[in-house]
Amino acid sequence: MAISCSEHSIEKVTFNLDKRLKEKVVALKNEMGVSFSSIYNEAIADYLRRKELERWELAASQAAEDQEYRSFGETVGEDDGGLYEY
Numbered sequence: 001m002a003i004s005c006s007e008h009s010i011e012k013v014t015f016n017l018d019k020r021l022k023e024k025v026v027a028l029k030n031e032m033g034v035s036f037s038s039i040y041n042e043a044i045a046d047y048l049r050r051k052e053l054e055r056w057e058l059a060a061s062q063a064a065e066d067q068e069y070r071s072f073g074e075t076v077g078e079d080d081g082g083l084y085e086y
Contacts, residue, residue: 017025025039032039063069 025036029036029039
């Protein structure tokens, strides 16, 4: 079921959660006075940001090891930064 909310679409999801982990989330929810949804949304958004960063770091590491790419980078780096008219 999707609910439209201004520019965002909200969809209800169901998932399994370890009982001890849920107890900790319930305690946090009560302490902070927020909803389960806000905690889950923030946690998932943070997880996605970290995974995206890991993907960028892996790609940068692979690029640094790629001799052809490094050679290209060195060639591009030799540009004097001047403006050219075409």
